[in-house]
Amino acid sequence: MSASEAWIAAGTFTGVAFVIAAGTLIAAALLRVRARKHSEARTRTYECGEEPDGGAWVRFHPRYYLVALVFVIFDVEAVFLLPWAVSLRSVGAVALWSMLAFLAILLLGWVYAVKKGALRWV
């Protein structure tokens, strides 16, 4: 694919995504599917058709943050694993050991999180 063809493809994709998103909004506006101005349903929290229980603005427990944090660390690891996997063959045994050392050190962080109960849910 040449550069301009790639741009046409990317542009088309983005365009279609926009059309779909904007289309639903426009269709809804045209069909006038909306709650009356001052109805209670308009201001209520949306929960996929369920009756909402309490407000949406609630304080999260810190454990969500801890889990998200550990997730981001291993997300970074995953990003390194892909280039490692595709270049492993051309680099050879050194690559294997380098990555094993990297993973071993990261594993220590995980051991710490588990041992200190940072991932305990209750």
Place this chain on the structure above:
Amino acid sequence: MQPLLIDLSIAALALLVFVADLLMPSEEKRGLGHLASAGLVLILLLTFVLDMQGDAFGGAYVLDPLALWFKRVFLLAGALAALIALDPAEQAFARRQGEYYLLLLLSLLGMSILSSARELLLIVVSFELMSLPLYVLTAFTKSSKLSGEGALKFYLVGATSLAITLFGLSLVFGATGTTMLPEIAANAGAIRSPLLVLGVLTTLAGLAFKIGAVPFHMWVPDTYEGAATPFVGFLAVAPKAAGFALLVRLYLVAFAPLSVRFQPALLALCVLTLVVGNVLALTQTNIKRLLAYSGIAQIGYMMVGLLAQTGEGVGMLLFYLAAYLFTNVGAFAVVCAVGAASGSDDIRAYRGLSRRNPALALAMLVFLLSLGGIPFVAGFWAKMGIFIAAWHAGLHWLVLLGAGLAVVGVYYYLRIARSLYLDDPEEGAQPITIGAPLRLALIVCGTAVVLIGIWPRPWFDTALDAAKSFLH
């Protein structure tokens, strides 16, 4: 692998503390502090016994006399910091002592690698490894609101300055096409791209934040005031030294061909830092804030050594760092003892200290004299050496300005020194007793300050030697 031995030892020590922390019951964590402190002393001795100099990874990592000097400063600062923290850590955060020493060691590892790094990626990663644990350690006293505030300011400024540094370095890479400092040094003179100049100046701004040079200093007093005192002594010395290691490698070697372009900026930073640090220190009533501003002023003196751009200037900078290490860590150790006894960091708590604990007052007097640069303690030779080197480099008016401001400095140091001996203690003040670890740290720092003061010759010689082999 041999040049890496010191850093590998620090990493091994950190691993040891980590494993011991996970296996130990939470009541016996004090031992980890002993382990960290003794381990660092052992590694320090190792640097004198083994000859490990050389480079690795194609020159990206080097153990030269300069790196060795810095590593010794870091190791000593770390060992003293762990020692001073032994008692306070057990009182303030008994169950998190393991993490405290582990993060201290990891930060130390980052500094140590940074002082050897001659490649931009390694510089950035080790720089972050140094900084990140420092933010956490500043926030370690969770019960104190000031601690959280100080840590947040430190973190926000640190993250911003890292972004600025990274952007600057990316421009340098873009203009030179290499991340190796020796190659940048070889190419920089021939490149006429304004991108390179912009990158060099942007990087300087980012690093100025890190060493707390004016006008990038506003986080320093709040962070020092909020952080636990045993840790501030380390924070005031080791990361600053690491910042200077990087400044020397970047601005005196890699970017040296561009010195006409960045010299004015560096000079402006230096003058501002000297003036603002010394003047604002005059009005402080909290000892930690006073030492923070005095620390900013000391950074200014070190920048004078950098500005000389000669081997002599770098050598005197190294000497200054060593003198500053003992003086400042010692001073904060005294602040730690007085703060623990009187629950206050106000300078009024130092009135009549000589009657509450004569030895402590004597130690504080020695450190204050050294900070002020009074003959004949370590700080005197440090300032003297910097000024002589700058004079030789032709920075005459800067030397005169520095000397004038040093007199201002003497005023606020001696004001405290006077009140140690001549004022009456506050009502109801009890005699102060200090624990064995703190006493040991004070003895080490005090002896070193006096010894360097009486017999500075070998220190000068080694420092000049380390710098000469570096700037050909």
Place this chain on the structure above:
Amino acid sequence: MSALEILGLSLLALFVLAGALGTVLSKNLVHSVLWLALALVATAGIYVRLTAGFLAGAQVLLYAGGVITLAIFAVMLSARIEGGPIPNESAKRGRGALVALAVAGLFGGVLLQADVLAPRDLPVVDAADIGRSFLGEYVLPFEVLSVLLVAAMIGAIVIARREDP
């Protein structure tokens, strides 16, 4: 550069700018985070243009995926979230705008002078190239990075846990 490419790049630049402005100007802190996500994804688009496809993927995965999630959690952790959105209290906007314009002017001026805008053929850097460089030339920073990640993880856990005094 073809007209189509210029259009695409301008759109991306517009998105980055809109996202950045939305982040600092939005009145609701959660909306600020979402605007930031837009800016980060649009940056990934610029990486695609610079033929750094892997970097673009990493940008979306790490920043739009990981960091934005973390930022949302951080906002929702605050005790002030109870009972409604937290207002974005960026103060001194006038001065901020002035500094931003000055910095933009400086960097823009230098970039224009530096003649980097001339189109040139960029080398395509794929994941394997990146792998080869961090397993070869840059293996030491790569290993130090793992220590940095562990330090970050331990540090964040120490701060975030509530159990310990």
